[in-house]
Amino acid sequence: MAIIESPIAEFPVSHSSFSEPIAWQPPVWMAFGACRGQTDTFFAPHAERPQARVKREARARRICQGCPVLFECRQHARSNLEYGFWGGESEDERAMAGFPVPAPVGGRSRRRIS
Numbered sequence: 001m002a003i004i005e006s007p008i009a010e011f012p013v014s015h016s017s018f019s020e021p022i023a024w025q026p027p028v029w030m031a032f033g034a035c036r037g038q039t040d041t042f043f044a045p046h047a048e049r050p051q052a053r054v055k056r057e058a059r060a061r062r063i064c065q066g067c068p069v070l071f072e073c074r075q076h077a078r079s080n081l082e083y084g085f086w087g088g089e090s091e092d093e094r095a096m097a098g099f100p101v102p103a104p105v106g107g108r109s110r111r112r113i114s
Helices: 027-032 050-065 070-080 091-096
Strands: none
Touching: 027 070, 050 070
């Protein structure tokens, strides 16, 4: 395996690293989330009705209230513009705080048109 000189000298890069995908590893804090194993509560199903969404997000909010990694989760969602309910916030709440997802699910975009 040949080593290529990196523009940043202390980080040499091998030829093989360009063709091998890097496996995603969850952040350590995720192992401590109160939501583990409850994906359906935190991510909307296809064609979810507004009333069902309100109930699902209320359940998610209750779970988040006592979570030991609430702050880390919220920061992750905001930094990565995640979909779903993260860190006690819905997509809409994150968008209002200045962290909108690129393409809101179900046409829930709250952008103002001038």
